[in-house]
Amino acid sequence: MELFKVGFITVTLIDLLDIAVVSFIFYRLYLIMRGTIAAQIFVGLLLIILFSFISQAINLKVMGWFLKTLTDIWVIAFIILFQPELRRLLVIIGRNPFIQKFIKVGIIEAYEEIGSAAAELARKRHGALIVIARAAGIRSFVETGVQLQALVSKALLVSIFNPKSPLHDGAVIIKDRMIEAARCTLPFSHVTRIGEITLGMRHRAGIGISEQTDALVIIVSEERGTISIAENGVIKYGLSAKELVDELKTRLAVPQKSWKNIWRNLKVNE
Numbered sequence: 001m002e003l004f005k006v007g008f009i010t011v012t013l014i015d016l017l018d019i020a021v022v023s024f025i026f027y028r029l030y031l032i033m034r035g036t037i038a039a040q041i042f043v044g045l046l047l048i049i050l051f052s053f054i055s056q057a058i059n060l061k062v063m064g065w066f067l068k069t070l071t072d073i074w075v076i077a078f079i080i081l082f083q084p085e086l087r088r089l090l091v092i093i094g095r096n097p098f099i100q101k102f103i104k105v106g107i108i109e110a111y112e113e114i115g116s117a118a119a120e121l122a123r124k125r126h127g128a129l130i131v132i133a134r135a136a137g138i139r140s141f142v143e144t145g146v147q148l149q150a151l152v153s154k155a156l157l158v159s160i161f162n163p164k165s166p167l168h169d170g171a172v173i174i175k176d177r178m179i180e181a182a183r184c185t186l187p188f189s190h191v192t193r194i195g196e197i198t199l200g201m202r203h204r205a206g207i208g209i210s211e212q213t214d215a216l217v218i219i220v221s222e223e224r225g226t227i228s229i230a231e232n233g234v235i236k237y238g239l240s241a242k243e244l245v246d247e248l249k250t251r252l253a254v255p256q257k258s259w260k261n262i263w264r265n266l267k268v269n270e
Contacts, residue, residue, distance in 0.1 A: 110177050111245050114132075114245075118218055119244075121158060125222055127202055127221065128219070128220035130157070131186070132215060132217070132248075134214045134252075138213050141171075141173060141209065142173050142180050144184050145182055145185070147180070149178055151178060152177050152179055157172065157179075170184050170186075186206070186208055187208040188204045191233075192204065197237075206218075210230040210233055210234075216252060
């Protein structure tokens with residue numbers, strides 16, 4: 001249905017809807033990348049697209065061809081330059097309730113085992129790094145460690161992180177109710193301090209994997225004997241065994257379907 005004309009251009013209701021959807025997507029992308037170098041590159045790409053559109057509209061053939069060619073190259077550059085941001089965007093989308101209702105998290109029966117193991121390790125001042133995988137694939141990190149494929153248990157976790165164990169240095173990755181691998185290498189976060197607290201390598205690794213994936217990470221400090229939990233790049237300190245179990249139940253439970261929350265998860269770190 002034709003709404004109005006701008007010169008020779010006919011504008012319909014579908015055109016307005018199309019422009020609104022694309023504008024909203026670009027706006028959400030900008031909010032996610034705001035405050036980073038990627039945001040400046042993203043604005044530059046939008047300007048090139050705008051100039052290309054204007055050149056074609058006023059029939060500047062050479063300039064339009066040049067900008068269109070540059071835009072095609074930028075599509076590839078966009079994927080390369082924005083790889084961390086794109087991965088984070090896909091992780092955020094995967095966290096919304098509409099998607100998660102199709103994902104079965106089978107860790108429920110292992111909550112108590114993990115909580116008891118963390119409390120025992122904290123009491124003994126044995127450092128630990130436990131990654132609980134969700135929807136995002138972390139196969140590349142699993143492959144850096146020693147494959148186990150063993151059922152989660154307190155005894156096994158305590159044994160793995162015993163300082164005399166050859167597997168204690170690194171992270172344990174859990175998927176559903178299985179320990180997939182131990183002694184895994186994780187990416188470090190660029191964050192080195194939170195407030196007055198200087199982060200050690202174990203905490204930086206825990207935050208790092210939570211920044212790049214939707215995994216939930218449990219960190220036991222060897223120096224302080226404290227239990228922490230990291231998710232989405234945010235860490236919570238000083239948990240007791242019971243508080244840890246409660247956090248696991250709350251954070252790993254599949255949320256109820258709510259259309260109001262579908263876009264709410266995209267507001268993280270705005």
